[in-house]
Amino acid sequence: MHFALTEEQAAIQETALSFAKERIAPYADEWDERKHFPVDVIRETAQLGMGAIYVPAEKGGSGLTRLDGALIFEALAYGCPAISAYISIHNMVAWMVGRYGTEEQIAAWMPKLASMEWLSSYCLTEPGAGSDAANISTRAERQGDYYILNGTKQFISGAGVSDFYFVFARTGGEGAHGISAFVVFKDTPGLSFGANERKMGWNAQPTAQVIMENVKVPAFHLVGGVEGQGFKFAMSGLDGGRINIGACSLGPAWAALDKAREYMFQRKAFGRNIADFQALQFKIADMATDLEAARLMIYRAADALDRADPQASMYSAMAKRYATDLGFEIVNQALQIHGGYGYLRDYGLEKLVRDLRVHQILEGTNEIMRVVISRKVLGGNRG
Numbered sequence: 439m440h441f442a443l444t445e446e447q448a449a450i451q452e453t454a455l456s457f458a459k460e461r462i463a464p465y466a467d468e469w470d471e472r473k474h475f476p477v478d479v480i481r482e483t484a485q486l487g488m489g490a491i492y493v494p495a496e497k498g499g500s501g502l503t504r505l506d507g508a509l510i511f512e513a514l515a516y517g518c519p520a521i522s523a524y525i526s527i528h529n530m531v532a533w534m535v536g537r538y539g540t541e542e543q544i545a546a547w548m549p550k551l552a553s554m555e556w557l558s559s560y561c562l563t564e565p566g567a568g569s570d571a572a573n574i575s576t577r578a579e580r581q582g583d584y585y586i587l588n589g590t591k592q593f594i595s596g597a598g599v600s601d602f603y604f605v606f607a608r609t610g611g612e613g614a615h616g617i618s619a620f621v622v623f624k625d626t627p628g629l630s631f632g633a634n635e636r637k638m639g640w641n642a643q644p645t646a647q648v649i650m651e652n653v654k655v656p657a658f659h660l661v662g663g664v665e666g667q668g669f670k671f672a673m674s675g676l677d678g679g680r681i682n683i684g685a686c687s688l689g690p691a692w693a694a695l696d697k698a699r700e701y702m703f704q705r706k707a708f709g710r711n712i713a714d715f716q717a718l719q720f721k722i723a724d725m726a727t728d729l730e731a732a733r734l735m736i737y738r739a740a741d742a743l744d745r746a747d748p749q750a751s752m753y754s755a756m757a758k759r760y761a762t763d764l765g766f767e768i769v770n771q772a773l774q775i776h777g778g779y780g781y782l783r784d785y786g787l788e789k790l791v792r793d794l795r796v797h798q799i800l801e802g803t804n805e806i807m808r809v810v811i812s813r814k815v816l817g818g819n820r821g
């Protein structure tokens with residue numbers, strides 16, 4: 439067991455961190471305030487190989503590992519979690535195309551996904567089916583060489599801006615086995631979008647409904663060319679997605695810890711630097727320890743997925759739950775160390791608290807992570 443990054447991993451981390459510090463962090467507060475989605479900056483990451491990170495090179499991706507991916511998302515999130523998280527969702531879609539698409543689909547779609555000429559969205563959640571994702575009601579009916587899609591997807595990251603929508607729809611009966619996956623392009627007649635949701639955080643990327651009214655797509659857009667496989671694609675995509683969203687909580691916790699440390703040597707109270715107070719020294723010690731523990735869990739889960747460990751889903755769920763809970767707690771404590779100033783927008787901490795709150799909810803809520811973990815620990819025979 440090795441607990442140090444290889445030279446190559448350290449270089450990947452350094453590249454992503456430099457990009458985050460130069461191209462993301464200086465603008466992140468402004469993007470949040472203006473609700474601006476910086477697609478130009480996002481597309482720049484493709485030039486660094488971050489458009490299809492863990493898609494094999496022979497399929498048109500960067501051929502890196504899940505662990506490399508986690509390092510990248512952690513580092514990008516040091517600059518802004520909302521931007522890193524969107525890039526992670528795009529990568530989840532690119533991976534599903536690479537893993538489950540037919541040769542012809544990969545040839546047709548991967549080049550523009552990897553270059554981010556096409557930005558993508560993952561469309562699973564519906565107004566009536568969130569945690570209970572196997573219960574979706576969007577339907578796809580076969581008509582000759584086409585499918586006709588009808589239904590509404592809720593809370594879709596990137597909706598209205600993304601070009602490539604990876605949509606889960608029901609082609610068969612009830613339950614997981616009746617679900618298939620389709621690709622729908624933005625300009626398809628019948629596809630429309632709801633208003634951009636007004637959110638607590640993640641303001642640097644849009645979230646909206648994706649509405650399908652008699653959307654006609656060629657049968658070629660059925661991912662993998664077979665019906666009934668969609669739920670499997672969705673869940674295996676999420677195993678990686680959960681690691682990535684956990685990594686997106688590590689970066690901001692790291693940034694917040696850096697900010698809090700710096701502030702403790704600047705701010706004086708009772709005639710001393712606040713760094714002199716043991717209560718705050720202990721707080722910093724706990725934050726650093728929690729960050730390290732969360733980081734180890736994310737890296738370990740990513741490694742398990744790379745090795746196709748049969749327990750990888752459980753490790754992903756554990757790491758997602760832990761890193762998103764602890765990441766939120768760390769940025770909140772960093773805000774506390776800043777006193778009243780932490781509550782002001784200028785210090786950048788309240789944004790991190792607002793941004794990280796949603797990581798405990800999406801890609802499966804942290805309650806659902808406990809469902810996944812307890813199923814593994816207790817076996818399949820409970821209600």
Ligand SMILES: Cc1cc2nc3c(=O)[nH]c(=O)nc-3n(C[C@H](O)[C@H](O)[C@H](O)COP(=O)(O)OP(=O)(O)OC[C@H]3O[C@@H](n4cnc5c(N)ncnc54)[C@H](O)[C@@H]3O)c2cc1C
Nearest residue numbers: 560561562563568569593594595645799800801802803805
């Ligand atoms: C900003 C944002 C971006 C998002 N982006 C996307 C996206 O790009 N694509 C996408 O498909 N989805 C996206 N989502 C949707 C997200 O994944 C869902 O919100 C999430 O899965 C929870 O579903 P729900 O909101 O319907 O909550 P519900 O499923 O209604 O859950 C309500 C509460 O009940 C709890 N609960 C439910 N079932 C159980 C159970 N069995 N045991 C214990 N507790 C339970 C939940 O944990 C939660 O606390 C996004 C959401 C947000 C807020």
